[in-house]
Amino acid sequence: MRRIRASASAVAVEIGMSREAVNNWRRGYSLPNKKSKDKVLACAAYLRLSAQEKASLLLAAGFETDGCSGKDEMTSIWQQSLIRLRDMKPYPILLLLSQAHTDLKLNKDLLVSLADVDDTNEQVIHLQILYSSSATQNDYFSYLGKQLGLPDIEDDLSFEFALGDLLKRHKLVLIINRFEKGNKTHSEMLAGVLRNLVEMHPENLLLIISGGEHLSSLKYANGDHSLLNIADNYLVDPGIDQLISGYSPKLDGISEQQLAMIEKASGAHPGLVREQLDYLRKNPNASLNELIELVLENDQLYCDFNLVYQHTDTEPLARYLTQRDLGKYRPYLPDKTLRKLFWQNLIKKTKDNHLVWRSETIRSFGVQFIKERQN
16 A cells, blocks of 8 residues: 555545445454455555455455456456446446557456356446447437347337336446447437436446547536536556456466566556567567667557647647656646547556656657657
8 A cells, every 4th residue: 555655545435445444454453254355356456466466465355366367357447446336426327437558348258257246136238339420319229229128219218218117127237338439419318318317216227438538528528418427437547467467368477577677668558568568478588678669669659649749739749748747637637738648548647646657668759759740
């Protein structure tokens, strides 16, 4: 907890426990009960523990480690999200926001595993939104209805009635991605339906809406979706262990020193981590300087800086590249240069709510990029 300056109160809020309970765990006065493994995993994710540290925490808490394999690492974010969601009052609606290149694809096996781990009667459903802007109202809502097992859906009204009847009998966790895509009129209709139903059935309907820059803009910049205005936010920023646990093929025997080198060079940027793992797999004795050179030659990083350059002004971008502390983080960044840098995953939020470059190497890449543009 000292490493990230986390207080017992902050941990308690994050994992949905009382401060007294967290302090009792910390001091060894009591152990988590057998149904609290998900909260211990959420605690490990929040504290950014390594796989070895997490295994030690689980053992100390009286749980099996299960090898602390990729499954635990990849599901911890979602377990933590569900914990936060259940504790939200009066409206259990969570915006799960992620920066560029962060893989938020949810598959059926992951959803089933979450439902099993949490040991509740909730039915977890991943709801896909039609991307096509030319889809009719019937297409849009009948597609949603099919995913929920609701027949004869023709429009927003029939969808609302049928889902309302379902919620009288079942508790649902709906995970919706691409909410901000597709036909704007239809997404506004869906937002109105879901807001009405969550107000009528706050105990039986829990919503997780995932997205990135555009979803954040719908809440803060545009502010015309009442559903999003009452939602809480959770910014997904996977640590190095979580990123590596999802790597395929598996990289066996990676050392703590190699992990530290990857983090120093890449700043745990998801796209860069994958490239560096590929390189280490072929060159297990690679040095830190070699990994830094990989970052400085990365094509995706060039595209990301170029995108920021095209959508912002040169002067503020050049100025920020001379700074290491970029000021306070806010859920909506009014400065368009900082906002674009953040959502392109070139800068990150620290635990004390400041904005910094993901790594010194990424900042150096940007300095060289802007010099070439100014010459």
